[in-house]
Amino acid sequence: MATANGTKQSMTITRCSIGSDGKVYVEDKRNYKLVINPSEFSHERRICYNTRPTLGQTGNPARFSAVQPDKISFSLTFDGTGVVPVPPGNDAPAEVAGQIEALSRIIYDYDGAKHEPYHVQILWGTLIFYGRLQKISTQYTLFKPSGAPLRAKSDLGFVGFVTARQGQLTANRSSPDLSHSVEVRAGDTLPLLCLRIYGDSRYYPQVARFNGLREFRRLEPGQRLHFPPLG
Known part of the structure; x- marks a missing residue:
């Protein structure tokens, strides 16, 4: 993904917090910039309808029930071979294990004060998504003689969230x-x-x-x- 002036834009995942005023505050210093952007991602939106029939009903109209949170999913590649150059301004660790650990501190760590996972902002090109990690699965595919991983692929899924304030603003x-x-x-x-x-x-x-x-x-x-x- 490139910006309007042609420079590469890395997908950035940043930790967020919800203020007492109902606003989302992005913690700019707690982020992870990808070295290798996803080759694709999927964005799912779903509307639920109540189709339960009532006694004596001759038809079964679908009645609106709720709008489900958006979901996005994509795959990330982590490389520790040195073949992929790190973009300027990106301080991602050189080792695959360090890259995955740095990302996990943003998306997977548990907020002990609120007893729930942290919220994140995912920003990439035209994508601005707020949500929380729902799943992550990592496959390691290349190793050093010592057994340390040199390359890995992670499949991630995020579920979106909307604060009460955002729900009102959406109207x-x-x-x-x-x-x-x-x-x-x-x-x-x-x-x-x-x-x-x-x-x-x-x-x-x-x-x-x-x-x-x-x-x-x-x-x-x-x-x-x-x-x-x-x-």
Whole structure:
């Protein structure tokens, strides 16, 4: 996955916390940047309906019951052979065991204060997903003579979550606390789009960095930009 200026963007998984105000706070210093991005990922959405028939019913209409949390899954490759170069700014351990341990500290560790796994943000290109690890399965495929792994593949599954506050905001799709994807039209400028979405044009530097823009003053019609939630 590359940014608008052509540089590679690594998938980043960051630990999150839920504040007393119901907002999600991303702990920027507790993250793991992948050295090798997934080759694909799946995103599942499911709506449940009640189809139980009642006595004497001649038809069986499907009645809406609930919207299930989103789910995503993908596979990660960990390499310790040195063949794959580590991108600049990525401090991932060189050894496969260290890479898996660093990732586990973000996605698998248990929050003792709340007695539950940590929440995470998964950010990659147009994907902005908040959830918690549901499953992880790791297969080791190459080893040193000592038995230390040189390559491994992990299959991961995450289940999404929505706070009570987010559930209320979802009813208002224009809320600045939700993620937005916008197609640029003729005459659009980044400050103008920020004013339209956030109600404040001064957020344009952050949006430019998020989208990897260098020449944000010249937007091309048809270009798609992503506006992350505030806070």
